[in-house]
Amino acid sequence: MPTADETTGRTRIALSLDYSDEELARFDTVLAQETLAEVKPTIWEGWPAFIGLGFAVAIGTTLLAIAASAVTTRSGAGIAALCFAAYWVGITAPGLAMGIADKRRRKAVYDAFRQEWNGTRLLATQHGIWFRRDGLRSFIGRSAIRKVSRAGGLFLLHLRVGQPTMIPLRLLTAEQQDFLSALAP
Numbered sequence: 173m174p175t176a177d178e179t180t181g182r183t184r185i186a187l188s189l190d191y192s193d194e195e196l197a198r199f200d201t202v203l204a205q206e207t208l209a210e211v212k213p214t215i216w217e218g219w220p221a222f223i224g225l226g227f228a229v230a231i232g233t234t235l236l237a238i239a240a241s242a243v244t245t246r247s248g249a250g251i252a253a254l255c256f257a258a259y260w261v262g263i264t265a266p267g268l269a270m271g272i273a274d275k276r277r278r279k280a281v282y283d284a285f286r287q288e289w290n291g292t293r294l295l296a297t298q299h300g301i302w303f304r305r306d307g308l309r310s311f312i313g314r315s316a317i318r319k320v321s322r323a324g325g326l327f328l329l330h331l332r333v334g335q336p337t338m339i340p341l342r343l344l345t346a347e348q349q350d351f352l353s354a355l356a357p
Contacts, residue, residue, distance in 0.1 A: 184296055184297060184298070184348075184351050185294065185295065185296035185344075185348045185351060185352070186293070186294070186295050186296075187293075187294050187343050187344070187348075188291055188292070188293055188294070189289055189290060189291070189292045189293075189294055189339065189340075189343070190290050190291070190340070190343065191285065191286050191289060191290060191338075191340065192340075193282055195324075195325065195326060195338075195340050196282045196285060196286075197278075197282075198323075198324035198325060198326060199324070199326055199338050200278070201324060202323045202324055202326065202328070203335065203336075222263070225259075225263065226259045226263075229255070229258060229259045229262055229263075230255035230258075230259060233254055233255045233258040233259075234251050234254075234255060237250075237251060237254055238251075242254070288305075289305075291305065292304065292305040293305065294339065296348075296351065296352060296355070298314075299313065299314055300312050300313040300314045300316070300317075300355070301329070301337075301352075301355070312329070312331065312337065314355050316331050316332055317329050317330070317331060317332075317355050317356045317357075318330045318331060318332050318356065318357075319356050319357075320352060320353050320355070320356045321336075322341065322349075325340065325341050325342065326338045326339070326340060326341060327339045327340070327341050327344055327349060327352065329352070329355075329356075330356075339352075
């Protein structure tokens, strides 16, 4: 099977990919920012949702407390304290549980990504970019690269379809960054 050098000419960039947890987290942040920039917020996001949910919880808690004879309708301070406590316990508990689960999920995803991609050999030529690793060779043609950008210490190759391909900037010299930038139209 021919190598990248044999099929596309002289290799201009040859490096071995290596990703850290911080770089993967920055990549997640960049993707989230790009996604959120395209989404229009609704009224149920932000403070109106918290205030509306708090109002609903306060009314429900008040009615339950009165029905259970825990407080009377004349116990304004008791009702207010009970509603406040019920609302904030109810609003923070799921967030804390989701945060813990999300941290575990991210670690597993990052570990799997690094196991798959760390050590992958990247070869860039005038015609595109080759990726080589055990049992896999793939090629991204120059025409598939829509644009390039730099964000959070990452060099991003935005393809016509799918997520951008990221390369840590610490692995690239200024000349290599210029060469990869020239691949995009």
